[in-house]
Amino acid sequence: MELRLDGIRHAYGETNVLDGISLDIPSGRIVCVIGPSGCGKSTLLRLIGGLERPTEGQVIQLGTPPTGSLNPLTYIFQDFALLPWRTVAGNVSLVLEDHPVSRSERSDIIADVLTRTGLIEFRDALPKNLSGGMKQRVAIARALAVRPAGWLMDEPLSALDAQTRELLMDDLVGLWAREPFTAIYVTHNLAEAVRLGHKIVVLSRRPGRIREVIEVRAPLEARKTADPNLEAHQRRLWALIRDEAEAADRELVGG
Amino acid sequence: MAEARLGHPATQEVPFRGGGFRPRPVRYVGVTVFVIVILILEWGTRAGWISNLTLPRPSDVALTLWRLAETGLLWDHLLPSLGRFAVGSAMGATAGIALGIIIGLFSLARAGLVPVVAAIFPIPKIALLPLFVIWFGIGEGSKYALIALGTFTPTVVATYGAVDNVDRTLIRMGQSFGLSWASIVRKIVLPGALPGILSGLRISLAIAIILLTAAEMIGARYGIGAYVLEAGSLYDLERLFAGVTILSVLGVAVNWLLAKIEARVLAWRS
Numbered sequence: 001m002e003l004r005l006d007g008i009r010h011a012y013g014e015t016n017v018l019d020g021i022s023l024d025i026p027s028g029r030i031v032c033v034i035g036p037s038g039c040g041k042s043t044l045l046r047l048i049g050g051l052e053r054p055t056e057g058q059v060i061q062l063g064t065p066p067t068g069s070l071n072p073l074t075y076i077f078q079d080f081a082l083l084p085w086r087t088v089a090g091n092v093s094l095v096l097e098d099h100p101v102s103r104s105e106r107s108d109i110i111a112d113v114l115t116r117t118g119l120i121e122f123r124d125a126l127p128k129n130l131s132g133g134m135k136q137r138v139a140i141a142r143a144l145a146v147r148p149a150g151w152l153m154d155e156p157l158s159a160l161d162a163q164t165r166e167l168l169m170d171d172l173v174g175l176w177a178r179e180p181f182t183a184i185y186v187t188h189n190l191a192e193a194v195r196l197g198h199k200i201v202v203l204s205r206r207p208g209r210i211r212e213v214i215e216v217r218a219p220l221e222a223r224k225t226a227d228p229n230l231e232a233h234q235r236r237l238w239a240l241i242r243d244e245a246e247a248a249d250r251e252l253v254g255g
Numbered sequence: 256m257a258e259a260r261l262g263h264p265a266t267q268e269v270p271f272r273g274g275g276f277r278p279r280p281v282r283y284v285g286v287t288v289f290v291i292v293i294l295i296l297e298w299g300t301r302a303g304w305i306s307n308l309t310l311p312r313p314s315d316v317a318l319t320l321w322r323l324a325e326t327g328l329l330w331d332h333l334l335p336s337l338g339r340f341a342v343g344s345a346m347g348a349t350a351g352i353a354l355g356i357i358i359g360l361f362s363l364a365r366a367g368l369v370p371v372v373a374a375i376f377p378i379p380k381i382a383l384l385p386l387f388v389i390w391f392g393i394g395e396g397s398k399y400a401l402i403a404l405g406t407f408t409p410t411v412v413a414t415y416g417a418v419d420n421v422d423r424t425l426i427r428m429g430q431s432f433g434l435s436w437a438s439i440v441r442k443i444v445l446p447g448a449l450p451g452i453l454s455g456l457r458i459s460l461a462i463a464i465i466l467l468t469a470a471e472m473i474g475a476r477y478g479i480g481a482y483v484l485e486a487g488s489l490y491d492l493e494r495l496f497a498g499v500t501i502l503s504v505l506g507v508a509v510n511w512l513l514a515k516i517e518a519r520v521l522a523w524r525s
Contacts, residue, residue: 094432
């Protein structure tokens with residue numbers, strides 16, 4: 001399933017937050033969206049997933065999601081959004097309970113996704129006892145359970161420390177290598193963008209417009225942290241957004 | 256800085272300045288304070304520097320309580336009181352939680368009902384007792400109604416506040432996974448509001464005990480309130496304090512029970 005954004009403009013009251021966004025998200029590719037804070041990255045993601053309606057333009061699905069996909073567009077949230085009163089397995093179960101999945105099927109799916117994310121021994125743990133990295137793995141397992149056709153990832157690693165971030169990036173690359181998925185990955189971290197993105201979309205300061213789209217050709221599995229090629233990309237991205245980031249930093253909030 | 260130049264700087268341990276501002280449970284202190292206060296009162300009333308018109312001797316109050324239990328009169332008073340407390344507060348709390356959730360979920364209900372609740376909240380419910388007697392009769396009905404109304408308003412306010420405080424990102428998460436409205440309410444909003452609802456119940460139930468006593472002062476032959484009223488009008492301090500002690504113990508018991516329930520159903524809180 002492909003996604004196409006067609007002339008999207010979005011405004012909160014008088015303030016335009018996004019303007020003239022047209023973008024193709026090809027099937028089986030990860031598109032990273034970067035930009036200075038307040039450029040409407042997260043808003044864009046909410047528009048794509050149908051949590052908000054764009055003021056102008058539309059989000060189009062090309063083709064039907066594969067059969068068996070319970071929730072075609074599935075989010076990964078920055079703050080994990082786990083129910084603290086449910087166990088790891090309970091949190092995965094939550095998103096299956098409203099679908100026509102039999103009880104035994106449900107427990108099979110839960111066992112499968114928890115195995116794939118290395119969480120099976122923590123299935124009865126409560127979120128309060130998990131580290132940040134483990135919590136985000138639970139959220140990834142929960143997303144896997146509904147077999148999404150498109151992943152909408154809103155700064156999924158931003159609440160984690162640098163080492164955990166590395167580990168989870170490897171996890172994500174591993175998951176993608178086993179079964180390529182379509183994803184829009186919003187981040188402010190350039191290293192994550194060059195590591196995970198097939199395509200990197202650079203947004204400008206508010207109102208967010210597409211400034212540039214960069215293709216990173218190296219295959220995901222081959223990318224390593226201190227790769228000079230990736231670092232060149234990263235420098236280029238930084239050159240693109242540096243001034244904007246500086247200006248955004250000096251802006252008054254809520255004006 | 257002469258020493259520094261000579262290579263022998265004055266050494267000194269960095270003074271500790273953290274600590275404090277962290278409440279921690281200290282066992283047995285609560286009980287000890289009770290015991291000390293009672294011992295001082297006992298001593299004062301025996302030694303005579305507290306006149307027996309001011310306060311009764313704690314040992315006499317204890318004796319009165321003992322006799323009350325021995326003659327079975329305690330149960331004659333306590334059981335009707337417990338029944339009224341249970342029925343009245345259950346009615347008030349159930350209705351309050353239900354309405355609080357409705358206000359929390361529906362903007363129309365909120366706009367229409369919050370001002371009404373705000374208007375009822377500050378009314379001293381005891382002032383309405385004569386009205387309730389006309390509406391529901393001098394029997395149990397008016398007592399239930401008074402206690403129910405008294406628990407109802409604080410429960411409503413606590414409940415819709417608790418619903419408002421449920422983490423919006425969790426609700427957004429539920430929507431993004433295509434959960435039905437009913438599922439979001441049952442599996443996300445209600446459990447998320449539970450801590451706030453339970454802490455509201457602590458206040459509501461304390462109010463219920465106060466109103467229980469007030470209701471029993473009018474038109475009740477049995478009940479702790481009736482017992483206290485009778486003792487008061489005879490200026491029988493031992494019995495008055497025996498009654499008050501029972502009410503206080505009832506309050507502590509209710510609080511203890513709620514703490515147990517919280518510990519059990521809110522074990523997920525960090």
